[in-house]
Amino acid sequence: MVVQALKDQGVDVVFGYPGGAVLPIYDEIFQEAGIRHILVRHEQGAAHAAEGYARSTGKPGVVLVTSGPGATNTVTGITDALMDSIPLVVLTGQVPTFMIGSDAFQEADTVGITRACTKMNWLVKDTDRLAETIHEAFHVATNGRPGPVLVDIPKDVQFATGTYVAPQTADLGHYQPRVKGDTEMITRLVEAMETAERPVFYTGGGVINSGPRASQLLREFVAETGFPVTSTLMGLGAYPASGENWLGMLGMHGLYEANLAMHGCDLMINVGARFDDRITGRISDFSPHSRKAHIDIDPSSINKVVHTDFPVIGDIAHVLEEALRIWRARGSKTNREALGKWWAQIGEWRAVECLTFRNSDTAIKPQHAVQRLEALTRGHDRYVCTEVGQHQMWAAQFMGFDAPNRWMTSGGLGTMGYGVPASIGVQVAHPDALVINVAGEASWLMNMQEMGTAVQYRLPVKQFILNNERLGMVRQWQELLHGERYSHSWSEALPDFVKLAEAFGCKGIMVKDPKDLDDAIMEMIEYDGPVIFDCLVEKHENCFPMIPSGEPHNKMLLGDATTHDAIGSSGAVLV
Amino acid sequence: MSALKIEKGSSKHSAYDLRDPRAQAEERHTLAVLVDNEAGVLARVIGLFSGRGYNIESLTVAEVDHTGKRSRITIVTTGTPSVIEQIKAQLSRMVPVHDVMDLTVEGPAVERELALLKVAGTGDKRVEALRLADIFRANAVDSTLESFVFELTGTPEKIDAFAELMRPLGLIEVARTGVAAIARGSGHAVSQEASVSSSG
Numbered sequence: 198m199v200v201q202a203l204k205d206q207g208v209d210v211v212f213g214y215p216g217g218a219v220l221p222i223y224d225e226i227f228q229e230a231g232i233r234h235i236l237v238r239h240e241q242g243a244a245h246a247a248e249g250y251a252r253s254t255g256k257p258g259v260v261l262v263t264s265g266p267g268a269t270n271t272v273t274g275i276t277d278a279l280m281d282s283i284p285l286v287v288l289t290g291q292v293p294t295f296m297i298g299s300d301a302f303q304e305a306d307t308v309g310i311t312r313a314c315t316k317m318n319w320l321v322k323d324t325d326r327l328a329e330t331i332h333e334a335f336h337v338a339t340n341g342r343p344g345p346v347l348v349d350i351p352k353d354v355q356f357a358t359g360t361y362v363a364p365q366t367a368d369l370g371h372y373q374p375r376v377k378g379d380t381e382m383i384t385r386l387v388e389a390m391e392t393a394e395r396p397v398f399y400t401g402g403g404v405i406n407s408g409p410r411a412s413q414l415l416r417e418f419v420a421e422t423g424f425p426v427t428s429t430l431m432g433l434g435a436y437p438a439s440g441e442n443w444l445g446m447l448g449m450h451g452l453y454e455a456n457l458a459m460h461g462c463d464l465m466i467n468v469g470a471r472f473d474d475r476i477t478g479r480i481s482d483f484s485p486h487s488r489k490a491h492i493d494i495d496p497s498s499i500n501k502v503v504h505t506d507f508p509v510i511g512d513i514a515h516v517l518e519e520a521l522r523i524w525r526a527r528g529s530k531t532n533r534e535a536l537g538k539w540w541a542q543i544g545e546w547r548a549v550e551c552l553t554f555r556n557s558d559t560a561i562k563p564q565h566a567v568q569r570l571e572a573l574t575r576g577h578d579r580y581v582c583t584e585v586g587q588h589q590m591w592a593a594q595f596m597g598f599d600a601p602n603r604w605m606t607s608g609g610l611g612t613m614g615y616g617v618p619a620s621i622g623v624q625v626a627h628p629d630a631l632v633i634n635v636a637g638e639a640s641w642l643m644n645m646q647e648m649g650t651a652v653q654y655r656l657p658v659k660q661f662i663l664n665n666e667r668l669g670m671v672r673q674w675q676e677l678l679h680g681e682r683y684s685h686s687w688s689e690a691l692p693d694f695v696k697l698a699e700a701f702g703c704k705g706i707m708v709k710d711p712k713d714l715d716d717a718i719m720e721m722i723e724y725d726g727p728v729i730f731d732c733l734v735e736k737h738e739n740c741f742p743m744i745p746s747g748e749p750h751n752k753m754l755l756g757d758a759t760t761h762d763a764i765g766s767s768g769a770v771l772v
Numbered sequence: 773m774s775a776l777k778i779e780k781g782s783s784k785h786s787a788y789d790l791r792d793p794r795a796q797a798e799e800r801h802t803l804a805v806l807v808d809n810e811a812g813v814l815a816r817v818i819g820l821f822s823g824r825g826y827n828i829e830s831l832t833v834a835e836v837d838h839t840g841k842r843s844r845i846t847i848v849t850t851g852t853p854s855v856i857e858q859i860k861a862q863l864s865r866m867v868p869v870h871d872v873m874d875l876t877v878e879g880p881a882v883e884r885e886l887a888l889l890k891v892a893g894t895g896d897k898r899v900e901a902l903r904l905a906d907i908f909r910a911n912a913v914d915s916t917l918e919s920f921v922f923e924l925t926g927t928p929e930k931i932d933a934f935a936e937l938m939r940p941l942g943l944i945e946v947a948r949t950g951v952a953a954i955a956r957g958s959g960h961a962v963s964q965e966a967s968v969s970s971s972g
Contacts (some may be wrong), residue, residue, distance in 0.1 A: 309815070320811065337867055342865075371870060
């Protein structure tokens with residue numbers, strides 16, 4: 198019945214790991230051909246792989262694990278999905294209903310443990326309710342602000358026969374979030390856009406969650422208004438990095454021009470972002486002279502952190518369509534003269550060239566490695582995942598995404614160990630694409646067991662490891678903020694990654710000379726199979742720009758190679 | 773340009789801004805929340821309060837519509853105006869929540885709480901306790917030669933006042949239900965309308 202429900206929901210892939218309490222469902226999978234099951238090596242990997250699958254396809258990711266440790270191992274992945282609004286349906290086995298509460302073998306209070314990290318969860322005690330609950334789970338996961346849901350199914354409920362209910366006739370409960378924005382408020386926002394002197398679009402992961410139509414509408418709106426656009430880490434690709442009005446990513450390690458545009462704007466249009474603390478810096482000094490619009494499907498995001506002058510609750514695609522319609526109907530007006538000055542100001546900030554770094558002939562600079570990776574893979578049908586840390590920020594800064602759903606990273610929770618399984622989930626969904634996980638060696642080790650999954654299913658994921666033998670971001674904070682006391686932030690006894698690759702049955706490449714870098718990257722791309730790429734980089738490189746926490750956007754730290762002198766007089770006032 | 777210099781070893785900043793920006797005055801609000809009467813729903817609502825650091829002064833819950841399987845949770849909470857708004861928004865978006873009413877701002881409302889108070893004593897104190905109970909319209913629902921159990925219904929303030937008066941007269945135990953509240957007038961919760969009338 199579970200497999201039938203999944204098939205009726207259009208599920209083609211399940212990421213899972215069997216165990217005693219889910220054996221009846223695994224038996225169904227064995228006998229049914231319609232669903233592909235990917236056997237991971239650890240249940241956390243199943244959850245992240247499903248996230249990668251979901252993020253790169255726009256469809257919900259499905260996880261199937263057993264009770265007790267199977268369920269608890271997914272908790273990090275589920276929490277990650279909750280923070281980044283990724284739709285996941287997690288099915289967990291449970292001990293038989295009559296044994297619940299008896300501390301049975303592999304029993305855990307799964308719905309209790311996951312209540313805080315799911316959008317909704319259910320314990321199904323009656324087989325007649327099983328199909329309907331699974332359908333409701335898909336409905337809740339994918340409607341409104343997407344998120345993870347969990348259905349806990351006791352073993353006796355799996356064994357018993359019951360009445361199957363098809364999705365079309367199932368009672369999906371009353372959950373029906375509003376998708377259309379308030380026309381009056383949208384009109385007020387359009388009026389503000391017509392007169393704004395220094396506007397900026399601040400876009401986030403919500404644009405990508407809303408679907409390709411939202412990205413398309415955003416592009417039209419930006420092109421027609423001529424407004425500058427910046428994006429959070431989660432929103433990269435919604436507006437193309439090659440687009441004319443692109444300022445680059447904003448936030449703690451965002452670009453100088455993006456952050457100063459946010460600080461100096463007079464109208465901020467937040468489209469599907471949530472004023473995260475890595476974005477805002479010190480709240481009291483956040484963009485002090487702007488009126489702020491916030492378009493979000495989740496009412497609780499509005500006014501949570503930053504007061505909003507134009508709150509619009511609704512789905513991004515619906516709201517952008519309506520706003521664009523109203524703006525065009527009113528004559529497609531903008532304050533062109535002021536916009537020209539605003540772009541001139543932005544041009545001065547751009548001239549700082551905040552991403553400049555001192556390259557080296559003797560050691561591979563991590564920024565250089567990412568730049569070369571970008572240059573050599575740009576034309577490919579490419580998907581990029583990351584782990585969490587300096588390499589993640591360098592990938593966000595130096596790689597360009599021209600389409601949504603091409604960039605998979607752990608933003609809200611910041612989960613080290615996300616990238617390896619996520620890249621596997623992406624490759625399962627896009628078997629012929631070039632899937633790269635840009636990683637640090639420390640993060641990468643956290644879920645490296647999933648290379649076994651990649652080899653088993655012949656998934657040619659490329660693990661691009663920037664190996665500085667340090668927990669680079671921790672080390673950076675310790676250098677700048679903790680008196681250079683490097684407490685436990687270096688990796689000793691690292692494995693030989695080439696031998697490790699051979700042990701897994703995939704290819705290993707090690708490079709340490711900048712002269713060999715391009716050839717090595719080409720070798721990685723051309724190899725037909727999974728690759729572990731060990732790129733030995735400069736050990737003490739810091740990631741700039743950087744806004745220290747608790748500081749406003751105009752108190753950025755820049756690397757010492759940038760052209761400070763290029764800051765014009767008006768820019769200097771803000772600095 | 774000095775702002776751009778990296779100060780090595782500065783401990784001025786932490787990984788988070790440690791200053792609390794929410795330095796507004798706190799308010800007390802009574803919220804009525806209509807939810808599906810299903811396992812785990814109360815835990816989910818309470819988990820929201822503990823997980824996000826909101827206050828609960830009092831909480832009552834009971835099924836109010838057997839046919840529609842709805843329960844009504846009455847929560848008295850305190851917080852700054854922005855926190856109260858967040859609480860309402862966070863409650864409203866929960867899947868099993870049908871309706872959230874802020875009885876403090878949606879016009880006048882009636883708030884009532886029931887308390888049972890055990891007062892032990894003899895002689896003058898015992899007579900005085902009974903006399904005060906009469907003034908407060910508290911009923912004696914149990915009596916021995918050296919104790920009373922009083923039942924009192926009223927606003928939380930009235931119960932506080934009665935308990936204070938009983939303290940020197942031998943108050944030894946108190947049980948309170950927490951607040952139940954409802955709006956005055958003919959207005960009512962939208963989603964309760966259908967289920968109450970359909971259940972006849």
